[in-house]
Amino acid sequence: MENLVLALGWLGVFAPLALGAVGSIIGCSRAGQAAIGAMLETESGYGRYIGISAMPSSQVIYGIVVTLTFSGAIKADTAPGIFGVGVLTGLALMASAIYQGYACASSIRVSKSKPEVFGISLAPAAVVEGFAVFAFVFALVLLGTLSGGGGG
Amino acid sequence: MKRQNQYYTLVASLPRLVRFDRAERLPINPQRLGERLRMLEPEDGEVVDRAVALLAWQGRPMARTGGEMAVEYGRLAELMDRPALKGVFEFPVNLRTVMAALRRRHRGLPVPEAGEPWGVGPLARHIERNWGEVDFGLTALYPWIPRARALLESGEALALERLLMSLNWERADRLAEGDEFGFEAVLAYLFKWDLVKRWLSHNGEAAKARFEELVSGVIDEKERVFG
Numbered sequence: 001m002e003n004l005v006l007a008l009g010w011l012g013v014f015a016p017l018a019l020g021a022v023g024s025i026i027g028c029s030r031a032g033q034a035a036i037g038a039m040l041e042t043e044s045g046y047g048r049y050i051g052i053s054a055m056p057s058s059q060v061i062y063g064i065v066v067t068l069t070f071s072g073a074i075k076a077d078t079a080p081g082i083f084g085v086g087v088l089t090g091l092a093l094m095a096s097a098i099y100q101g102y103a104c105a106s107s108i109r110v111s112k113s114k115p116e117v118f119g120i121s122l123a124p125a126a127v128v129e130g131f132a133v134f135a136f137v138f139a140l141v142l143l144g145t146l147s148g149g150g151g152g
Numbered sequence: 153m154k155r156q157n158q159y160y161t162l163v164a165s166l167p168r169l170v171r172f173d174r175a176e177r178l179p180i181n182p183q184r185l186g187e188r189l190r191m192l193e194p195e196d197g198e199v200v201d202r203a204v205a206l207l208a209w210q211g212r213p214m215a216r217t218g219g220e221m222a223v224e225y226g227r228l229a230e231l232m233d234r235p236a237l238k239g240v241f242e243f244p245v246n247l248r249t250v251m252a253a254l255r256r257r258h259r260g261l262p263v264p265e266a267g268e269p270w271g272v273g274p275l276a277r278h279i280e281r282n283w284g285e286v287d288f289g290l291t292a293l294y295p296w297i298p299r300a301r302a303l304l305e306s307g308e309a310l311a312l313e314r315l316l317m318s319l320n321w322e323r324a325d326r327l328a329e330g331d332e333f334g335f336e337a338v339l340a341y342l343f344k345w346d347l348v349k350r351w352l353s354h355n356g357e358a359a360k361a362r363f364e365e366l367v368s369g370v371i372d373e374k375e376r377v378f379g
Binding site for chain 1: 166
């Protein structure tokens, strides 16, 4: 039984990284495809498009930090909490990366035709990123609570 | 998933379409547009071919009689079996039928007899049944009809054409709202591109007529001055 609990705990440890990576793959792919399409129609500013298309990669970085932090705290009594926090954090990171990819693709499409809106068109993508940051920060805060309360 | 992915590149590669009545030129020529559309999956490419056939049909209303239009529509209606195509073309077909009915009534012609080919699409029978009603009882569904009728009756042909094209343009815009990078967005773009092309061709004809008028004026003036 303890092994099963620990296995779930490890699932929670790795979930933020794995799910964040899945989201980043999809988000970067979507935005990257839009960037390539925009290159067909423009003569310059390619680096800008590639920069935008890489924005959804930040979620996997948050996932790496959460995974590394959680891995040091895993014990039989903290494992159930780590499972819950980890899996839900991973789902939040994944959704954030995918939908940020949509926002970035739209930004690329619009700023290609109207370069003057480049900055402001990134605002929705930044807002989506903000939700990933919330999930990331609160995962770390909750880990402190878990370790303090259960793991002593 | 594969098809969906391809449209991110395709949609982002299409240049911005300025609204038809503000456009000075086509942002992409037919050859380049055709090349871009080759990014579509074969299945969707086939739907686009059907859309092009429907657009070609739409673009030549004056060259045929009502009967020819109805027969041709019957054949082309089979092309509208795809939901995406129906979404794009149902409204313009209905708009055309309503306008055909308004023009017919404006000319003082009687209600079409049963089986007489005058309009196309599902609205034709409804209009025949409600011929006596103002705007055929369709105002709730199409609130633009009173405005179109007023323009028709006052002979403001250009304003009427602008209104009808605006309605089609806005409809196409709404279709693409749901999925900015989906196949509907590609079809809506193609439809709007065709609207711009048609509007610009109208302007070209007007410019040609005006040019000929000016040339005639100059020749007449020359003959008057120099005998």
